[in-house]
């Protein structure tokens with residue numbers, strides 16, 4: 411610890427320690443990046459092809475199509491699934507804006523669903539209510555559901571897929587935060603017909619900028635996504651559908667290939683850190699309970715307290731970073747209010763937004779640091 415004349419300044423604890431990861435992986439990342447620079451295959455080069463094969467292999471899917479970011483992954487998958495004006499796509503209200511934004515960008519209408527108070531993922535019972543409401547009101551045709559694996563924990567896919575089948579709706583998993591996670595039924599990527607992930611730097615598997623991918627078991631969907639990421643061109647040079655320019659750079663693929671080599675181990679150390687937090691905090695705070703069959707990727711470890719702001723201040727005073735994901739559910743944001751029914755309509759999302767506090771979490775967190783975070787929290791309770 412650094413010492414000043416008057417008081418001790420605690421070593422800052424970051425939310426995600428990318429420097430520690432870089433120090434551990436520097437050599438293997440540099441050598442892969444240098445190979446790209448030497449070859450010059452910057453766009454859709456060899457590392458992109460290799461990464462797509464390895465992502466599909468890791469997740470156990472037939473295909474992985476890399477794209478420029480997790481938001482484009484959602485939009486491209488939706489376009490490939492034929493989403494557009496007149497369609498209702500059900501999304502949780504407690505998620506990042508991209509989930510609903512991608513729906514709106516296709517011209518379709520996002521319909522907000524409340525979350526479950528324990529899992530913080532889409533509540534299948536409320537989903538049923540919202541589907542019935544859209545059908546009753548008329549004007550929109552229910553077309554799809556986007557469950558979000560919030561904070562890295564897979565959503566309740568068995569219940570949601572059951573409903574989707576009964577109602578003939580497509581399911582697209584927003585796994586921006588959960589690549590590497592699993593349920594009893596399988597790994598993320600295998601839990602829904604199509605899945606999107608993000609490689610934003612702070613995600614469990616992150617690159618040095620923006621990146622994303624679509625994972626699917628369905629060859630026709632994979633092909634459509636591949637065309638859409640390159641202006642809709644098929645391999646014969648025919649533009650089949652109006653598409654995007656949304657490719658993952660070879661340099662980013664090189665970074666991801668290096669990080670994928672240690673990803674299983676990092677998932678294990680994240681689980682260990684979550685267990686340390688749970689041991690110390692669960693008697694005094696609401697910690698993220700996991701049913702034994704779920705395996706989170708622990709993108710975020712968030713506790714809940716009605717005194718969240720006091721706790722956050724106490725952490726800040728102790729030099730510990732924390733974050734609030736998300737301060738408001740989407741139906742209370744100006745851009746999305748028109749799709750929702752206002753304050754009070756989605757009570758669980760609204761309450762959780764006032765209670766969540768994300769603590770430092772990454773694959774290089776040691777027990778002493780976890781202890782320091784927990785001590786600061788427990789003293790402030």
Ligand SMILES: Cc1ncc(COP(=O)(O)O)c(C=O)c1O
Pocket residue numbers: 479480481482505506508509558584586587607608609610620621622
């Ligand atoms: C739930 C969710 N969906 C989508 C995205 C979008 O991913 P990206 O930032 O790579 O566009 C994010 C990223 O933060 C996310 O958390």
